[in-house]
Structures are given as structure tokens and as C-alpha cells.
Amino acid sequence: EVQLLESGGGLVQPGGSLRLSCAASGFTFSSYAMSWVRQAPGKGLEWVSAISGSGGSTYYADSVKGRFTISRDNSKNTLYLQMNSLRAEDTAVYYCAKVEYSSSVRSLSRGYFDYWGQGTLVTVSS
Amino acid sequence: QSVLTQPPSASGTPGQRVTISCSGSSSNIGSNTVNWYQQLPGTAPKLLIYSNNQRPSGVPDRFSGSKSGTSASLAISGLQSEDEADYYCAAWDDSLNGRWVFGGGTKLTVL
Numbered sequence: 001e002v003q004l005l006e007s008g009g010g011l012v013q014p015g016g017s018l019r020l021s022c023a024a025s026g027f028t029f030s031s032y033a034m035s036w037v038r039q040a041p042g043k044g045l046e047w048v049s050a051i052s053g054s055g056g057s058t059y060y061a062d063s064v065k066g067r068f069t070i071s072r073d074n075s076k077n078t079l080y081l082q083m084n085s086l087r088a089e090d091t092a093v094y095y096c097a098k099v100e101y102s103s104s105v106r107s108l109s110r111g112y113f114d115y116w117g118q119g120t121l122v123t124v125s126s
Numbered sequence: 127q128s129v130l131t132q133p134p135s136a137s138g139t140p141g142q143r144v145t146i147s148c149s150g151s152s153s154n155i156g157s158n159t160v161n162w163y164q165q166l167p168g169t170a171p172k173l174l175i176y177s178n179n180q181r182p183s184g185v186p187d188r189f190s191g192s193k194s195g196t197s198a199s200l201a202i203s204g205l206q207s208e209d210e211a212d213y214y215c216a217a218w219d220d221s222l223n224g225r226w227v228f229g230g231g232t233k234l235t236v237l
Binding site: 045050100102 | 128157158159161163165170171172173176177180182212214216218220222223224225226227228229230231
């Protein structure tokens with residue numbers, strides 16, 4: 001059974017930093033790209049970042065580029081999101097998600113999020 | 127402002143068929159596959175439809191998806207009270223070095 005368990009959320013002041021973790025189990029972690037998606041209170045879903053299975057390729061939304069860094073430790077089956085220079089508008093529930101592909105060509109353009117964690121709340125406020 | 131456009135709300139009575147639209151552009155829906163997610167109140171999103179019209183195992187065949195050009199639709203037939211949720215469309219967008227984009231979400235109310 002695939003399980004994704006996020007941790008690391010909490011209250012942080014504007015300009016501060018936080019590192020989120022996502023512990024994965026039930027699948028061969030290194031074989032799959034992973035992603036972070038966030039949801040501000042009462043708002044819709046917003047894609048944040050993604051990373052390839054090897055960790056060699058990373059992708060970011062413009063809203064977080066230069067401030068957030070996605071990484072993974074395949075030996076620990078864990079995904080990370082280092083968040084720096086946090087702003088009030090970064091307040092959201094952050095979900096990690098496993099990426100699956102709809103074709104034999106494992107391209108992100110054919111990818112979708114087949115499993116999601118339960119989310120961890122990040123609140124940026126003074 | 128979301129890259130993909132969905133109606134903010136939809137409604138229907140039990141047993142009815144409802145559709146939710148999702149409009150995009152040539153850089154996302156027009157050239158890539160569309161996926162749909164269901165988010166029940168207070169829970170994490172769940173994959174509902176992938177690759178335009180494919181249902182993961184466990185998703186009832188009351189749910190179906192379609193795509194034409196730069197638009198997509200989610201149809202729910204035989205509406206049930208437990209279908210009351212938020213629904214999001216999503217697709218990969220080839221612009222700006224590549225990114226996933228979501229619709230703003232449609233809140234479905236079962237009357």
C-alpha cells in the first residue's frame with residue numbers, strides 16, 4: 001500500500017525558513033518523480049515543485065523559484081522541500097504527491113498525481 | 127487567476143447527470159493529457175480521471191472524462207450525495223520551462 005506522510009509544517013515568521021519532509025513507502029521510491037502541491041486556506045490547488053526519480057531534474061512554479069528547493073534522499077525514501085524567504089502568501093497546506101505516467105514514455109507531460117499525502121500546514125505570520 | 131478555467135460551482139439532484147468544463151490553451155490541454163482530482167471536504171485530493179478519460183481502479187464508472195481541442199469535461203452520471211466535493215482539472219503546460227497547472231476548482235453541490 002502506497003503511503004505518503006508529510007511533516008515539518010508549522011508557524012514561521014515572514015522571511016523565515018522551514019523544511020518539509022515526505023516519507024514514502026509501498027513503492028520503489030527512486031523509480032518515480034515526486035511533487036509538492038499546496039492549497040491556501042479556502043483556495044484551490046497550486047502546483048509548487050517536482051523532481052525526477054534520480055533527483056537530477058527539478059521544476060518549480062514561478063511563485064517559488066529562487067526561494068524553495070526540492071530534493072530527495074532515495075536511500076531514505078524521503079522527499080524534501082526547503083522553503084526560504086517565506087511570505088504570508090506561502091501560507092497553505094502542502095501536499096506531497098507521487099507522479100505516475102500514462103504512457104511508456106515517462107514524460108512529465110503525460111504525468112499525473114496518483115497518490116497524495118494528508119498534507120502539512122505551513123503558516124507564515126508575525 | 128488559474129491557467130485552466132473551470133466554473134466555480136455546479137449542482138444537481140440525486141440521479142442526475144452533471145458536467146464540469148475545463149478550458150485551457152494550446153500549451154496545456156491542447157498538447158497534453160488532462161487529469162481530474164476530487165477533493166472531499168477536509169481531505170486530501172484524490173485522483174479521479176487520468177489521461178483524459180481513464181479511471182483508476184476503484185473509481186465508479188459513473189465518472190467519465192473527455193477532451194476536445196483545448197477543452198476538457200468531467201461528467202458524473204447517477205449523481206449521489208457522496209459526490210459532493212471540489213473537482214479540479216490539471217494538465218502539464220509546456221510554457222515557462224514546463225509546469226503543472228490546475229483549474230480553479232468546481233464545488234459540486236448535490237441538492
